[in-house]
Amino acid sequence: MKTNKYYFNEKILNNEYLADYFIKTKTIIEKNRPDSKITMQFFQRTENAVLSGMDVVIELIKFACKNFEELEILALPEGSIVNPLEPVLRITGKYQDFGFLEGMIDGVLSRMTSVATNSARIIQAAGGKMVLNMNDRADIYFNQAFDGLASYHGGMRNFVSLAAIEFIDDLRVKKPSGTMPHALIQAYNGDLIAALHDFEKTYPQAPLVALVDYNNDCITDALKCCQEFKDRLKFVRVDTAKNLTDKSLQNIKPLKNQELNGVSIELIKKLRISMDEAGFNHVKIIVSSGFDAKKINEFESQNAPVDIYGVGEAITKPVASFTGDSVLLNGQPQAKFGREFKESTRLVRIN
Structure with a gap:
């Protein structure tokens, strides 16, 4: 079995992840035009996107292409800032040696660049404050390692699951840490203080964090925790759902354009x-x-006294969609109208 650090599935070698028309195209060209060489280039359309997934793509090509050494590959490095229509990857070789992977390459770059770009925007909005990647709850579990790597390319360094840091080789990235879920409080019949006492006894080295929105009365519960644990309490976390208004704000008439529901600046x-x-x-x-980046910007612009932002679903929102186009045939221009070969001095020879 072929193996590599990204655990590519053997089904790739059986074409099970390929759209049917790529399989048919590979068969036709291999039978009728086996010696033709094509040049394929990949681009996207988002301004100031943070490129991620290139190392994964190169490993994918190595894994799936039996004639990898015969391919000419030029690419931009991970973390490069790219703009609309700019080539990020260019491959030259026989179609049957790599061209069938077009859709998979598009998918890897689209997903990971979207995650990296969202992460970078969130980090920028936070202005140096810690951001905790809580994306484990926002997407299917087996994406965590790739999403974590992409998020790292976007500047995130704090994660909640071991899977999210599996592909990250950076000693500055610490082991995952987290607070407590509402389920722990619920298991103690809603007694937050009792839950925190047992949390502290079970994990004495972990920072003590009180999740204070369980009763939709954040200030009352936060003060109870402060008074009970004194200096041992390090953080309170507010996670109020956006369809609720905390009890402390329910008698306040909102000003024009002022939000009081959910985790609000006023709260x-x-x-x-x-x-x-x-x-x-x-x-x-x-x-x-x-x-997300927009909400964090609003909080920061109004000097909301936040120390750490926890972000989930905003990290994987699609913002960059890649397309691969065949642009040269045997070294000569041959491309779909509007998708012609584009020169780039930024591309770096990979193979």
């Missing part, structure tokens, strides 16, 4: 003031639930 400011006035200014605030 976090009120929470910070309440903890500071009670003498617990050392307790930091983590927020999650519906955060």
Whole structure:
């Protein structure tokens, strides 16, 4: 069995991940035009996209192409900033040696570049504050390793699952850490204090983090936790659903364009003031639930006293879609109208 660090499935070698027309095209060309050489280039249409997935693509070609050494491959490095219509990858060789992988290459680059680009935008919006990648809950589990790597290319360094850091080779990236789920509080019949006591006894080395939105009364519950655990409490986390308004804000009439539902700026400011006035200014605030680059920008522009942002589904939102085009035939221009060969001085020889 052929193996590699990305665990490519043997079904790839049996064409099971290929669209049928790629299989038919490979068969026709191999039978009737076996010596023709094509040049294929790949691009996308998003401004300032963060390229990710190129190393995976090169390994995929090595895995699936029996004549890999005969291919000429030029590519941009991981993490490159790319713009619309700019070639990021160019491959020259016989179609039957690589061209059938067009759709799979598009998919890898589209997914991973989208994740990297979203991650970079989120990190930029956070302005140096910690961002916790909580994408495990937002997508199917077997994407975690590739999404984690792509998110890393976008600048994220904090993750919640071991799978998310499997492909990341960087000692600066620490082992995953997390807080507590609502399920732990529920298991203690809604008794947050009791749940925290047992959390602390079971994991004495882990920072103590109170999830304070279980009763939709964040400030009351945060202050109870502060008073119970004093200096041992390091963080409170607010994860209020966007269809709810915390009890502390329900009698407030919102100003024009002011949001009070969910994890709102007003709620976090009120929470910070309440903890500071009670003498617990050392307790930091983590927020999650519906955060993306836009929402983080809003919080930062209004100086919301957030210390850590937890982000999930916004990380994998598709924003970059790649297309592969055959642009040269035996070294001569031959391409679909509007998809002609584009020169690039940035491409680096890979093979």
